[in-house]
Amino acid sequence: MSAAGTKPQATIAARIVAAHGRHFIADAGDGVELRCVARGRRADVVCGDQVLLRRGDPALIEQVLPRRNTLWREDAWRVKVFAANLDLLLVVTAAEPSPNLELVGRALIAARAEDIAAAIVVNKADLPGTAALRARLQPLAALGYPLLELSVRAAPEQARALLHSWLDGRTSMLIGASGVGKSTLVNALVPGLQLRTQDISDALDSGRHTTTATRLYPLPGFAPGSALLDSPGFQAFGLNQLSFSQLQHALPELDARRGQCRFHNCTHRQEPGCAVRDAVQAGAIDGERYALYLSVLQELLDAPRN
Numbered sequence: 001m002s003a004a005g006t007k008p009q010a011t012i013a014a015r016i017v018a019a020h021g022r023h024f025i026a027d028a029g030d031g032v033e034l035r036c037v038a039r040g041r042r043a044d045v046v047c048g049d050q051v052l053l054r055r056g057d058p059a060l061i062e063q064v065l066p067r068r069n070t071l072w073r074e075d076a077w078r079v080k081v082f083a084a085n086l087d088l089l090l091v092v093t094a095a096e097p098s099p100n101l102e103l104v105g106r107a108l109i110a111a112r113a114e115d116i117a118a119a120i121v122v123n124k125a126d127l128p129g130t131a132a133l134r135a136r137l138q139p140l141a142a143l144g145y146p147l148l149e150l151s152v153r154a155a156p157e158q159a160r161a162l163l164h165s166w167l168d169g170r171t172s173m174l175i176g177a178s179g180v181g182k183s184t185l186v187n188a189l190v191p192g193l194q195l196r197t198q199d200i201s202d203a204l205d206s207g208r209h210t211t212t213a214t215r216l217y218p219l220p221g222f223a224p225g226s227a228l229l230d231s232p233g234f235q236a237f238g239l240n241q242l243s244f245s246q247l248q249h250a251l252p253e254l255d256a257r258r259g260q261c262r263f264h265n266c267t268h269r270q271e272p273g274c275a276v277r278d279a280v281q282a283g284a285i286d287g288e289r290y291a292l293y294l295s296v297l298q299e300l301l302d303a304p305r306n
Contacts, residue, residue, distance in 0.1 A: 011052040011062050017216040019047050024061065026053060027218075034059045046070070047214040047229060048083040048171060069114040071173065073106075075238025076303065083173055083214055083229050088166065089118040090148075092176035092185070093137075095129030100177050101136060105292045106237035107175050108145065112250040113242055118145060119166065121174075123181040125149040139286035143252045152181055156188040163189070169223040171216075178233030186230045190217045239296050240303040247300065251293055253285045267297065 014026035014034065024045055026034045036059040038045050045051065050065040071089065072081040089111040093099045104120065111118040120137060122130060134147070141147050148166070150159040166172070167189070174182045187193055219226040239247070244267070248254045254268065254276055262273025268290075279285040 011054050013065075014051055014053050015216070016045055016047055016049040016051060018213065019045060020213055023058070026051065026059065026061075027216075028053070036061050046081045046084050047216050048085045050085060069116050071110060071114060071116060071175075072241060073110060073237050073239065074241040075236065075299075076240070079241070082175070082231055083216075085171060086114075086116050086173050086229075087170035088172040089116050090121050090163075090166070090172055090174050091118060092121045092123055092174055092180045092182050093133070094122065094124040094180045095127040095133045096124060097177070097179045099133055099136070100235070101288070102292060102295075103177055103235070103237055104137075104140070105289065106239060106296070108140070109239060109242075109247070109250040109296065110237065112252070113239075113246050120145055120147050121163075121176075121185075122147055122149045123185065124151055124153070126151040126154050139289055152185045152188050159185065160188055164222070167219060167222060167226055167228060169226055171225075171227045171229070173214075173229040173231060175231050176233065177235060180233070182230055182233065186217065186228060189219060189228055191220060193217065238299065240299060242296075242300060244297070244300060247293070247296055251289065253279070253289065254293065269294065269297070 012028050014028040016024050017027050017033065018025040022038055024036045024038070026036050028034060034053065035057070036053055038061045045061060045064055049067065051061050052063040052065070053059040054062050067084040069086060070081060070084045071086055072079065074080070089107065091104050091107045093101070093104055108118050120140060122133060122137070124130070130149070134149070137147055148162060150162050152159040174185060176182055214229055214231045216227050216229045219228055242250065248258060257275045257279060260275035261268070261271065263271050266274050268274050268276040276285065276290070280287060280290045
């Protein structure tokens, strides 16, 4: 048959399990990883994407299928998309390095804005500072965010057992500041992986970055389709992608009071008859959470809009 009469090669469905610039690794479901590239100069493909591939070396990403959700952050300088099609976000923190609860709160806002279930993992629970951290996290627990305490380095099997029901049958992602133990946790959940980990830098009171790109790992011993994404640690989480309405919805304590203020477009800053500020003054809304809302709101107001 002539080249003109050759039938076009059928595409195959796959999931992106790693992204490095315009170069990707995909899993077609047979356990074999395929190197692939995207069309065009700008590669709008992220870890967790379901795609259609045309086989080759490398394979070509013909189409990115519609996403259920997308976890991302945006500030005045850059947009960073972490992953797509998540079932669960595990926000990891610890007593050491010094916990950044604003970072935790911002990650939870990003998850709720995309309707991604979220829980807080308190790692290194054997450290003496964990009790104080637990107390600081109580306002989030009161809002319904589960607190999962574990010590993956001291008791890896217990950590695995605790997280089994949360990860089973789900595509989950670990996110958090550098040094909280995400890579150590992945090592415990994916036997034989042995991701590189490093100790805390005492001088900087922070972790050294050991993960440089988001990567999806199948979870052995879990239900088929169970997968875990590890991500690089970071120290900032912009939320400029949100609208004012999305921000209010993404804070459960504000969303519960929607429509209760005197003015329908209340920003909860200075307006009279504000149900949110009344709740803050009465102690029904945590003051730090309200301060986080005001901080993000100001960033949205200051951000240039197209």
